[in-house]
Amino acid sequence: MCGILGGNNPNWNYKEGIECMRHRGPDGIRISRMPKFTLAFARLAIMDLSEQGMQPMFSQDDQVGIVFNGEIYGYHKLRDSLITKGYQFRSTSDTEVVLNAYLEWGDRFIQQVDGMFGMAVYDKREGTVKLFRDRIGIKPLYYYYDGRNFGFSSELKGILNMCTTVSWEIDYTAVYDYMNYCCIPDPKTYYKNVYKLQPAHRMIFDIKTGKIIKNSSYWRLKVNEQQGAQRKQSDVVEELRYLIRESVKEQMIADVPVGTFLSGGVDSSIITYEGNRINPLLETFSMGFDKARYNELQYARELAKRFDIHMNARVFQPDIFKEYYSRIKTWYDEPFADTSAFPTHIVSRMAKEKVTVVLTGDGGDEVFGGYSRQARIWQKEKEGGPDHLLMTMVYLKYKKWAKKNNLRDHFWMDDLTFLLGSMGRPLVMSDRDLRKRFGIDKDYDACWAYRKYYFKNLPPMTRVQYLDLKTYLPWDILTKVDRASMAVSLETRVPFLSRKIVEFAFALSEEDRCPNGEKKGLLKKAYEKELGRKFLYRPKQGFTMPDYYFSSEKSQQEHIYDELWTKETVKIW
Numbered sequence: 001m002c003g004i005l006g007g008n009n010p011n012w013n014y015k016e017g018i019e020c021m022r023h024r025g026p027d028g029i030r031i032s033r034m035p036k037f038t039l040a041f042a043r044l045a046i047m048d049l050s051e052q053g054m055q056p057m058f059s060q061d062d063q064v065g066i067v068f069n070g071e072i073y074g075y076h077k078l079r080d081s082l083i084t085k086g087y088q089f090r091s092t093s094d095t096e097v098v099l100n101a102y103l104e105w106g107d108r109f110i111q112q113v114d115g116m117f118g119m120a121v122y123d124k125r126e127g128t129v130k131l132f133r134d135r136i137g138i139k140p141l142y143y144y145y146d147g148r149n150f151g152f153s154s155e156l157k158g159i160l161n162m163c164t165t166v167s168w169e170i171d172y173t174a175v176y177d178y179m180n181y182c183c184i185p186d187p188k189t190y191y192k193n194v195y196k197l198q199p200a201h202r203m204i205f206d207i208k209t210g211k212i213i214k215n216s217s218y219w220r221l222k223v224n225e226q227q228g229a230q231r232k233q234s235d236v237v238e239e240l241r242y243l244i245r246e247s248v249k250e251q252m253i254a255d256v257p258v259g260t261f262l263s264g265g266v267d268s269s270i271i272t273y274e275g276n277r278i279n280p281l282l283e284t285f286s287m288g289f290d291k292a293r294y295n296e297l298q299y300a301r302e303l304a305k306r307f308d309i310h311m312n313a314r315v316f317q318p319d320i321f322k323e324y325y326s327r328i329k330t331w332y333d334e335p336f337a338d339t340s341a342f343p344t345h346i347v348s349r350m351a352k353e354k355v356t357v358v359l360t361g362d363g364g365d366e367v368f369g370g371y372s373r374q375a376r377i378w379q380k381e382k383e384g385g386p387d388h389l390l391m392t393m394v395y396l397k398y399k400k401w402a403k404k405n406n407l408r409d410h411f412w413m414d415d416l417t418f419l420l421g422s423m424g425r426p427l428v429m430s431d432r433d434l435r436k437r438f439g440i441d442k443d444y445d446a447c448w449a450y451r452k453y454y455f456k457n458l459p460p461m462t463r464v465q466y467l468d469l470k471t472y473l474p475w476d477i478l479t480k481v482d483r484a485s486m487a488v489s490l491e492t493r494v495p496f497l498s499r500k501i502v503e504f505a506f507a508l509s510e511e512d513r514c515p516n517g518e519k520k521g522l523l524k525k526a527y528e529k530e531l532g533r534k535f536l537y538r539p540k541q542g543f544t545m546p547d548y549y550f551s552s553e554k555s556q557q558e559h560i561y562d563e564l565w566t567k568e569t570v571k572i573w
Helices: 014-019 075-084 094-112 156-162 172-181 233-251 266-278 297-306 318-332 341-352 364-368 372-383 386-397 399-404 415-422 431-438 460-470 472-486 499-507 521-526 556-564
Strands: 002-007 029-034 037-043 064-072 115-123 128-133 142-145 150-153 194-196 201-206 211-217 258-261 283-289 310-316 357-359 491-493
Touching: 002 014, 002 064, 002 115, 002 156, 014 029, 014 037, 014 156, 037 064, 037 115, 064 094, 075 094, 094 115, 142 156, 150 156, 172 431, 233 266, 233 499, 233 521, 258 266, 258 341, 266 297, 266 357, 266 364, 266 521, 283 297, 283 341, 297 310, 310 341, 318 341, 318 472, 341 472, 364 460, 364 472, 364 499, 364 521, 372 415, 372 460, 460 472, 460 499, 472 491
Parallel strands: 258 283, 258 357, 283 310, 357 491
Antiparallel strands: 002 037, 002 150, 029 037, 064 115, 115 128, 128 201, 142 150, 142 194, 201 211
């Protein structure tokens, strides 16, 4: 894990750009200046702790260089294959494996690897720089492009500090999008001319012409459009268990100590159970809250006691929130509304005291159907639309509160508008007033970012799972965890998001993956014997910070709006 950065403008401050990402790479910084391009790297040593694992890393003839942020799962097999083809290795790092794979297969090397990554390949032979981001969007990768100048970075702050010749302009459509999605959707950022490289995308920049000549997807997830059961359940369960065990095994490979996050929920419990089978001395890290409604610590303790797992736990208190509130802008660089970023950061701090890598249960909800909104769409289509009635009843019962928060727009809505509202839209004014305040055209489509990934031809739960996998997961969940953990130089890995597991799950019919609309039905069935039905089939709580941790005089939404969201103050973010 690390921070990467680069650009083609000789007047930019590459040292300042990479230095501001020291938290991603406290183990050393290196800047390499080539003709017409510069690469920079901040290292967090995970694989091959020696100098041989340092980046930028170059081929033996210095024609190809790479900066790589992330990990390649099971890279030893690919390394062995390259050795049989005559490649020699100076290190034991996965970075050198990626470099030699590129030398062997060119851009097609990306089809050979599974992992989490944002990377840049400098190819002097072609006169190009190529960016690649992993299939799901686990690791971040930003780029700046104004038609002539080009640069990239692991975090937005790297670009802001590197591009010293740029006058930054706020993209107010991104501000409006934030107010709808509670984060800024790909490929937008808070600033004009700065973008996020989308997951599963490759970008090619021509150094000579100063032009981006390609930005396209290299992978498309195949989704089963069938609803009814197609496979024998015992066979599906057996295959899933094997894939999870192999994924956990591969992702526990490191030259530094590895632990797990154990929230007490289904997903992290399964990952911890499998991790403990591999390493009985596994360290786990848990965060709870002082209100039972939000607290899953008792379930984490139950699992730890049952399997004799060493557990490190802490209860999140309001004073901790007050301590870290002012720091969130430095972690996320742009507006971000998921309050669980705070406890995620605190549990990351706790983990960093003992390990450098942790495995998480993130991705289980998206891959196996764990959210209520997924099940609700399923129920709506199966039973003829009870959501219409439900939301109408809610509005009538809580009419005063709904009017105060201008939630009328969320009632009597289509699926996309409902899903947008279910994300916790932080609006305290009408959509019309918001558009007027930020100069947003009346024809601007608030659901544009969802519309690209919502396919009515898919079964109802599968439809929303796919949408969440493409949107909510990379924009919110993975962003939250990456920034919160990397702020303390902790690498997080996500076994449920290995390529094999994601492709396996979405190749199943909806009934095979979520029997009778049961959230994470298949996943729960796979671990019933070990974890027990009582443990697995309890109501989902999630990892949510209590509302009262915010101002006692204002609601969360009012606090966010008053502090951040006037056109006059938005520029200070």
